[in-house]
Structure formats: C-alpha cells, structure tokens
Amino acid sequence: MARITARWLFREGIGELGLTKSEALVLLALLDHAEKGIAWCPQTRLSRELRISRSQINQAQARLREIxxxxxxxxxxxxxxxRYRFGDVGELRTCPPTGQVEGPNMSDYRGKFNVVDMSSYRTGG
Structure with a gap:
C-alpha cells in the first residue's frame, strides 16, 4: 500500500477526505517534519508555524487519527x-466533519476594516 504523501494530498487527498483547512495544514506540516516515515513536532511549534491555535491543532490531529x-x-x-506515522492511502476512512464550523481566519480580513476614531463621542464633544 502507498503511504500518504504531500503530492497525493495536494492532488486528490484533501478533497477525498473532506479535510478542513486546518486539518490539511497540520497533515502537510507533519509530512514536512517526517523523517524515515515518523513525524513529530510539538504543538506550540506547529501553532507558531501555521498561525493557528493549539486547540485547532488538537482538533485537527484528533480527526486525522479518526480517519x-x-x-x-x-x-x-x-x-x-x-510521534506519528502516516496511514495507507487505501485504508483511509472518510468521516463527516465534526460538525464544528471553522471560523474565519483574521488574516482574511487584513486591510478590510475601517477604523473610526470614537474618542470625541466618548468625551461628549
């Protein structure tokens, strides 16, 4: 059986498995940190590298283990x-997402906010 690779993940895996953005990012990051088929990376480092919270990493890893x-x-x-190893492509289970809707990433809104100076309203002027 073929193990999960970044190439397979980009070409068909994300869609086949129905991965969210954070799940795909975590899996790709672990693939990048893999050595001899074994991957490990502290959650704080993943959080810093991927710019997502540790709770999102925990949820993503839980679902990736589930499938x-x-x-x-x-x-x-x-x-x-x-330390993780990667599953075989042919043995992956597609599971419906956990029902949680992934919130927007604040970087999606960069440059789209209008800043209003409210100081004159607070002082009554």
Missing part, C-alpha cells in the same frame, strides 16, 4: 511530542 491518516507510533509525554 486513519495519522497513526500514533509513540505516545507523547512531558516535554516530548507524540
């Missing part, structure tokens, strides 16, 4: 990240 894209190779412990 079989990530398989826990070695559990994490204090000061050490969980």
């Amino acid at each position: 079989g894209a990530l398989i826990e190779h070695e559990p994490g412990r204090q000061g050490r990240a969980t």
Whole structure:
C-alpha cells in the first residue's frame, strides 16, 4: 500500500477526505517534519508555524487519527511530542466533519476594516 504523501494530498487527498483547512495544514506540516516515515513536532511549534491555535491543532490531529491518516507510533509525554506515522492511502476512512464550523481566519480580513476614531463621542464633544 502507498503511504500518504504531500503530492497525493495536494492532488486528490484533501478533497477525498473532506479535510478542513486546518486539518490539511497540520497533515502537510507533519509530512514536512517526517523523517524515515515518523513525524513529530510539538504543538506550540506547529501553532507558531501555521498561525493557528493549539486547540485547532488538537482538533485537527484528533480527526486525522479518526480517519486513519495519522497513526500514533509513540505516545507523547512531558516535554516530548507524540510521534506519528502516516496511514495507507487505501485504508483511509472518510468521516463527516465534526460538525464544528471553522471560523474565519483574521488574516482574511487584513486591510478590510475601517477604523473610526470614537474618542470625541466618548468625551461628549
């Protein structure tokens, strides 16, 4: 069986699995951090690199484990990240998203806000 690769993920995997943006980003980041088929990266580092919250990373990793894209190779412990291996493409399960709607990323709104000076309203002037 073929393991998950970034190429497969870009070409067909994201659509086939119905991944959200954060799930796809986390999986791609772990693929980038993989060495000899084993991937690990602390959540704080992933959060900083991907510019998403740790809770989004936790949710994404949970769903990726649920569908079989990530398989826990070695559990994490204090000061050490969980190590994952990647599932086989043919054995992945498509699961409906968790029902949570992913909120907008604030970078989507950059440059679209009108800033109004409210100081004169507060002072009554």
